[in-house]
Amino acid sequence: MFDFPSTRALSVALVALSLSSSFSSALAGAGDYEFQLLQPETQAGNDAVVAVRLVDRRSGKPVSDAVIFASRIDMAPAGMAGMAAPIEAIPSTEPGIYRYKARLAMVGDWRLSLAAKLQGEAETVQSQLTFKATP
Template sequence: MTFINTLRALAAALPLAAASLPALADIKDYEFRLVQNELKQGNGVILAVQLVDKRSGKSVPDAVIFAQRIDMAPDGMEMMASPIEAMPSTEPGTYRFKTNLVMAGGWRLSLGAKIQGETGALENKLIFKAVP
């Protein structure tokens, strides 16, 4: 094969190679979702969320959660915060936290995360209810 023929073959293959590359995601293509919207009020409550790729609906493992806060902002008591601690995951793409839900009512979980291979940071605020 001559040099010119090799160049022609490469040029013909480029569109095929570009079409087979995965589409790049945007940080807005991901979201955290609560596993349960209601949890029993008390100490040592385990709260679980899934990180999901909205385009495929698949769970996303190995995110680095760098910010977490839980408070009663939905009931107008944003200053009523509770300690929150990350717990080991039981399945890929599910992130668990231990907290004290000292009062029944509306709670807000705020999370910040970095997703492997993506630029920017994901920030979500999830609302759930603590019941007696």
């Protein structure tokens, strides 16, 4: 059997390349993703809508199909963390945009806390975003 050094080198290079691409995707973590408020202010009321975008920081592209399993809205930035409001997810027509309807009874600073799982990621993406409810 003949052993060709260039064939062996090519085989080693291909194996190394496949391992490095697998390794680099395994290095992606929760810190590679970010929730962003679409608007820093929303009108207070029973049907206030707060929208966020989930972005992959590495590519800048929106991330669709996240499973958001925890959401909470409260007035912690105003020193009233116990003042929480009911919140529910509502449909969005844009990829990577997640919308919530909340009953914001008071004007002031509010915090939206989210926790999400993404396909292929072991870590949970968590975020706390502050916005203002206006009259």
